[in-house]
Amino acid sequence: KQEVTQIPAALSVPEGENLVLNCSFTDSAIYNLQWFRQDPGKGLTSLLLIQSSQREQTSGRLNASLDKSSGRSTLYIAASQPGDSATYLCAVRRDDYKLSFGAGTTVTVRA
Amino acid sequence: EAGVAQSPRYKIIEKRQSVAFWCNPISGHATLYWYQQILGQGPKLLIQFQNNGVVDDSQLPKDRFSAERLKGVDSTLKIQPAKLEDSAVYLCASSEGLPNEQFFGPGTRLTVL
Numbered sequence: 001k002q003e004v005t006q007i008p009a010a011l012s013v014p015e016g017e018n019l020v021l022n023c024s025f026t027d028s029a030i031y032n033l034q035w036f037r038q039d040p041g042k043g044l045t046s047l048l049l050i051q052s053s054q055r056e057q058t059s060g061r062l063n064a065s066l067d068k069s070s071g072r073s074t075l076y077i078a079a080s081q082p083g084d085s086a087t088y089l090c091a092v093r094r095d096d097y098k099l100s101f102g103a104g105t106t107v108t109v110r111a
Numbered sequence: 112e113a114g115v116a117q118s119p120r121y122k123i124i125e126k127r128q129s130v131a132f133w134c135n136p137i138s139g140h141a142t143l144y145w146y147q148q149i150l151g152q153g154p155k156l157l158i159q160f161q162n163n164g165v166v167d168d169s170q171l172p173k174d175r176f177s178a179e180r181l182k183g184v185d186s187t188l189k190i191q192p193a194k195l196e197d198s199a200v201y202l203c204a205s206s207e208g209l210p211n212e213q214f215f216g217p218g219t220r221l222t223v224l
Contacts (some may be wrong), residue, residue: 044215095220099159102153
């Protein structure tokens with residue numbers, strides 16, 4: 001069974017600081033990993049999808065890395081803004097296509 | 112392009128009552144997912160369809176939950192009878208194919224009293 005852990009559960013940073021969010025998983029036989037953003041009371045918005053063959057994926061201020069052998073992915077958000085305040089979740093899809101989500105990291109960016 | 116549609120957005124029921132949620136995925140998306148998200152937790156996959164066939168329903172409490180996707184397009188998730196612990200947000204997502212990027216709807220917030 002795939003266990004997905006996101007630590008810390010919550011994070012507060014001043015505006016302009018870079019954010020580093022962690023996602024760890026127990027089974028390295030993964031197909032892909034997806035990062036999402038969730039605003040309060042809303043559904044999930046897809047940020048980045050990394051295939052198992054990729055080491056990283058970038059979109060604007062966002063960069064996600066993947067290290068399958070160590071069971072880790074990191075989401076970097078450069079120059080954080082108050083609008084980046086949200087909960088960030090990672091979802092890991094195994095080779096058999098089964099999906100597991102982490103509980104998320106709630107980020108607050110202080111103006 | 113229209114996103115994933117869900118209704119209703121909110122529902123309040125008494126325990127032991129039944130409730131149904133509806134989802135319409137993005138046009139052309141073959142894979143549809145239903146998730147349960149309890150406050151403070153990540154989404155838990157309940158059931159996954161590929162067209163109108165079930166791919167994974169290993170975490171669906173089949174004694175009270177049921178789901179169908181009869182024509183391979185929209186889907187209905189039903190709870191009968193509801194329990195207090197079913198209070199959660201029910202999220203629907205879709206993707207072009209089984210391992211592809213998922214897109215989520217706004218969710219239905221269920222409160223069981």
